Amino acid sequence: MVKYVLVTGGVLSGLGKGVISSSTGVILRSLGFRVTAIKIDPYINIDAGTMSPFEHGEVFVLDDGGEADLDLGNYERFMDLTLNRDNNITTGKIYHHVIEKERKGGFLGKTVQVVPHITDAIQEWVERVASIGVDGNPAPPDICIIELGGTIGDIEHGPFIEAMRQFQWRVGKENFCNIHVSLVPVVGAVGEQKTKPTQASVRELRALGLSPDMIVCRSSVPVAPEVCTKVASFCHVAPNSVISVHDVSNLYRVPLLLMSQGLPGIILSKFGLNSPRKVARMTSWERVAQEVDDLNGADPAKAVHIAVVGKYTHLSDAYLSVIRALQHSAQFVHRKLAIDWIESLYLEDAAKTEHHQEYEDAWAKVKAAHGLLVPGGFGDRGVEGKILAAQYARTNKVPYLGVCLGMQVAVIEYARNVVGLQDANSTEFNEQATHPVVIFMPEGSKTHMGATMRLGSRRTDFVEDKSSVVRRLYGGADGVDERHRHRYEVNPDYISRIEEKGLSFVGFGDSKLRAEIVELPYAPAGSEGGHPYYVGVQYHPEFKTRHTRPSPPFLGLMLAASGQLEAWLDTHSGQLGNKDSSDEETSFSL
Ligand code: GLN
16 A cells, blocks of 8 residues: 655745655655655646746656656655656646546536546546556555645645545545644744744644644754644644754755654654665765765865856756756766856847946856856747857867757857858748758647657667767767757758768767767867867756766766866766666765
């Protein structure tokens, strides 16, 4: 029988429910349990694919092509799991499912209602997902963590809370555990810790028929034992079941904090699972937490500067996985990372007069950077600035990584400035370009926006007889499975002309049909010819980065930017896989 942990949130959003949910998963996994996770987003969109990353944060892409909220990325990275689109439930998906069934006559003439039809559909969905093995393991998970997005009391929550109220009886109360994450504010000159908001939110939850088994009190400082006791007595939970999660120096400390306060014991005793399958090894978390603290405290003058050239770059949630991939790589090579955000529009000539100061600042940052990164993007705004950034990196031998649009931009730049095709462009930006070096993929739809892209995990095969630094970073593999999200691709008609002039196409997908990886021949920094790291990938490697296994193309950028690529290639090629299932870690020091 699968056991369920429901994580709800009270008082206000932004308390870190996602981190607490995934940290719970980390701990349960470390005890040998098979864990899966479901995120419930009560919005009406079917998925996050049509939402602006600048409003909602990045669109995270899953192996099966599901476009999800960035929380799914946090789950995958933290718990080291591979999830599917069904692990993300939205109001839109549930209603869509029920309405489709109604249209097919699936309700036998009944009036279709929120209770029981929507609430049943939610419960069936959860049970179905919880019965599917994760990460290639055919056995169903032991424990399913369900995070209910939003705050108790939200109007949109109604059907989900009611479904979960019923669900605890459906699966049996001994198989259902509710963790409620709440806030203990610290107020006044003496810093009094207040329990009233928590009391109010638990009262609201109980009125809806759910009673927490554990309360996680978020606070800026450790919550005093007597305050925890007070929360326990007012909120009808066992005295040992109130946990304090204060602000910590970095995310990796959260599982350690939960562990130190006995979180697994509380959950396992509720489930009657009295003996864990193995002894938890949290050493990797302790090590990475310490490493991150050490790097944060390191001398800023020694930081490796990576300039990220994008759109609205001050909204960093829009590039969350890119940031994580850079951070994982920096931790791996023991270097402090500084990300310099550059609005690509300000690199363009037009900005010179209209936004003179911004233009000067943007170019100063590009010139000071140890490495440049152009991430994925859509639409023509600021594209010329990105092309200029790619040109700067190529001609000045600054390490460059282009992801998706960043790869297309590198190809356009090369076609224009090296091959001599002056108005080379993508048809995304100029349908009339004389030299359409990037074109719309024929099988896509131009009228429907949701899920019409080439999405999800696709294989890239390395070209047998070409040397490739990217391939070496992937451990010499024949091919790699990475995630995609694009509508445009390099025009195959131009590949040989571009290659003749030196930009190498070293990886292809769909039996050589689609260009996936380009790079300039590698030459260590300071040597003649070649480039210390000039790489473009059509896929999004950032979606599969892990703190123990940083994404290889990002690791390459970081190694090159910190002057360590040559040494790494000499001694460590072949160690980094694209995916492994062990919880053993790799790290290296020079
Ligand atoms: N706009 C480009 C395309 O659709 C790039 C997409 C991306 O960077 N994710 O192909």
